[in-house]
Amino acid sequence: MPGSRSRLSHYRIPLFAVAVVALVGVGVASVLGVAGLRKSNAWTEHTYQVIHAIEVTDRAVRATEANARAYRLTGHPEFRSQFLAALPGVDAAAARLVALVEDDPAQAAPAHALRDAANAHAADLRRLYDLQEVEGAEAARQATDAAATLRQWRAIETAATQLRRGETRMLQDRKAHAQRQGLRLTAIVVSGTVLSALLMGLLMWNVVRENSRVRALERKTRQASQEMANTMRRIDRLSRQRHALSRYSGMLQSCETRDEILRLTGETIHALVPGVGGECYLFRASQDFYEIAATFGDAPAASADSVLPNQCWALRRGQPHLVPGGQGPRCDHLDVASARGDMDSLCMPLAAQGTALGLLHVALPADGDHEIEIELLGQVAEQLGLAVANLQLRETLRTQSLRDPLTGLFNRRYLEVSLSRELHRCERRQLPLSVLMLDVDHFKRFNDTHGHAAGDALLAQVGRLIQSTVRAEDFACRYGGEEFTVVMPELDAAGACTRAEQIRRAIGMATVQHAGQTLGPVTVSIGIATFPGDGTTPELLMQVADTMLYRAKAAGRDRVLHASHQG
């Protein structure tokens, strides 16, 4: 199994113990061998000492005899003194020889025999010397026992030979023994050394292998912990991204304007994918193109302000389109001249329920396949598409609930709420407020003559004319049928009459194009009431203005009547 310890590792300590024992054995054997060799040398030395002692004894006997004879023959005192000096040396040499071999019974016997024969011979020589000293050399010569001398010499030589042989034999035995011991020692030392070297080598190899395995394990552990740290970082980043996305999704629900949505989207993209820049386009249905609605990021990409549906691959295919570093089919809305090789371009369609709503274009630092970025931006685009669709739906509903679909003016509900609010405001600030009620004259007849659709076209035209004539702070409403109301905050009676006259004249001059025909013009009657003189509540003002309208109709139509002001 990779990473697990080898079987040898389990026997490491026993093997080490065996190697140590082998080394100790080699050491002990070496010490014992050296001791044996020393002993063997000592014995060899002893042998040489014995042989030397034999020679010394032999030489002492011969010297004694030679001096004795020379003295007997010459009578020279020099020989006498040399004889007397050599004589004690015979016993001393023989005694030393005996002492050397005393512990060996086999050698002790010939040594004793040698000593006895040497001493006997020395004693004879002493006796003859003494005789010569007393009776002269001739007497000593005659007293010489040649046979006895010969026996003594033979005994000396025999004992000496026996001793020499014995020592030589022992020397050879010891040499052979030392040789065997040496061989044994060599074998022990060599085998012990080889064995311990092998075991040590094996252990060393095992340790080195274990070390490299441990290092490999450490490397793997480091890699694993590095990967773990990377994974943790990735998880952390993912969780932050998920959090940012869910926060984005939650906040989108509370956005009330398109700008809020786009600002939030820019911030979210910046938080999710740092370093990107780009644009968000929204579809302008009336002109059939995508118009830039917001830019975001530090490096806005070089993309056109408006994009036709066929100028973008993402819009055409309904899926993200990535152009890495300017390589690949580029969308026509991108500026080729300012394209940067270190930036990738990504377009993402914005859609909801199968309807194309816009386009998200970002420039990303060129780095890999952008799988994560595409995923994240895809989720942003999905949320953004839904939010834009939602907002559009809300705006449509709001418009529908506040506006009259035929004329585009505010409806009666809006009038009621707004009139009350504006009246309170003007009351607080002590400012006037005028209410104008307008009715198309003989509209029934127009309807009956030209048809209901033509009547609708006329009402839409009247609405447009009223809207274009009043100020921005005034609000015009379709009160119902062919009746219109205009609330004019801060406008007094005179101003209101002037404005009403402008409206009456504008409508009176206008014609309507319907079904290829030019219809009209028509006239309108207008009744006006002004706060505070004509009433202080919305209901009263409306009622007075309506009364004035009724009076204008009754007075012959196509006129403006004010409750308290005559223009």
Ligand SMILES: Nc1nc2c(ncn2[C@@H]2O[C@H](COP(=O)(O)OP(=O)(O)OP(=O)(O)O)[C@@H](O)[C@H]2O)c(=O)[nH]1
């Ligand atoms: N085409 C069209 N006609 C409408 C609409 N609302 C109301 N009318 C018609 O407008 C006409 C109003 O007629 P009347 O109330 O008799 O008033 P008039 O004919 O304008 O006469 P005076 O107001 O007295 O001048 C009716 O025939 C309604 O059917 C609308 O939205 N479109």
